[in-house]
Amino acid sequence: MNYGNKFMMNEGILLLSYAYAVNGYSAAAAVFGISSALLAILWHSTGRLLNNFRRICCVTAAQLPFILFSGLTGQIGTIVLLAFCNTIVSILWMESSMKAISETMRILMTAFPVFLFLAIALPLGVEQFLIGRSMEQAASLMLVLLIFGPVLWAYAVRMRQKLQAMDRQVL
Numbered sequence: 001m002n003y004g005n006k007f008m009m010n011e012g013i014l015l016l017s018y019a020y021a022v023n024g025y026s027a028a029a030a031v032f033g034i035s036s037a038l039l040a041i042l043w044h045s046t047g048r049l050l051n052n053f054r055r056i057c058c059v060t061a062a063q064l065p066f067i068l069f070s071g072l073t074g075q076i077g078t079i080v081l082l083a084f085c086n087t088i089v090s091i092l093w094m095e096s097s098m099k100a101i102s103e104t105m106r107i108l109m110t111a112f113p114v115f116l117f118l119a120i121a122l123p124l125g126v127e128q129f130l131i132g133r134s135m136e137q138a139a140s141l142m143l144v145l146l147i148f149g150p151v152l153w154a155y156a157v158r159m160r161q162k163l164q165a166m167d168r169q170v171l
Contacts, residue, residue, distance in 0.1 A: 003100035006043055007093050010036050011104055011151070014086055018147050026078040033078075037085035044092045052091050059087045059150060066146050071139025083146060090150040094158045105155055112148045119144045 001009075017032035041049050049056075063083045072079050093101055119140040 003043070003096055004103050006039070007096065007101055008104045008107075010040055010043075010089050010093065011108065013039070014082070014089060015147065017082055017085070018143070021072065021075050021078050021082060022143065024075070026075055029075075029078050030081055033082040033085040037088040040089040040092045044095065048092055048095055049088065052095075056084070056087050056091055059091070059153065060084045063087070063146060063149065066142045066149070069138060070142040070146060071136055072143070079146070083150070086147070087150045090154040093151075094154040101155075105151075108148060108151055109155075112144070112152060115144045115148070116141070 013032050013036040017029045017036065020026075020032060021029035060080075060083050064080070067076060067079050067083060070079060120137065122140075
């Protein structure tokens with residue numbers, strides 16, 4: 001399995017963990033979230049985790065307002081854990097080669113606006129039918145931002161650093 005497939009699998013496990021959390025399966029959500037973070041650490045290194053730990057904690061803390069407005073107050077501990085695991089996966093994978101992350105990032109950047117649009121446009125009855133519970137529009141919007149935010153933020157930082165390095169080479 002190449003690194004591109006590993007990244008895709010890591011993100012898929014994270015999405016599965018959020019799906020379990022939304023449906024009220026806290027234990028399964030925690031197991032899959034922690035598994036995803038452990039796989040990212042295994043495929044990179046604990047040294048990279050330790051080097052980025054302060055940044056991981058800051059990005060997780062920045063997600064706390066979104067967590068409070070996500071509408072999953074009964075699952076707040078699980079959602080905080082998933083946000084932490086999501087941030088670990090996102091930051092560690094952005095230190096991989098562009099070849100390893102490009103295809104998965106293309107998929108995530110395409111899926112993000114689709115899910116954002118669905119969170120805004122779907123009527124409440126459709127959500128009840130699809131996920132088995134109704135969520136307010138703002139809550140589903142916050143959940144989409146929680147799921148996609150860390151990886152898109154880490155990718156934006158990576159691209160900004162790459163552009164700055166290219167500018168320095170030109171000058």
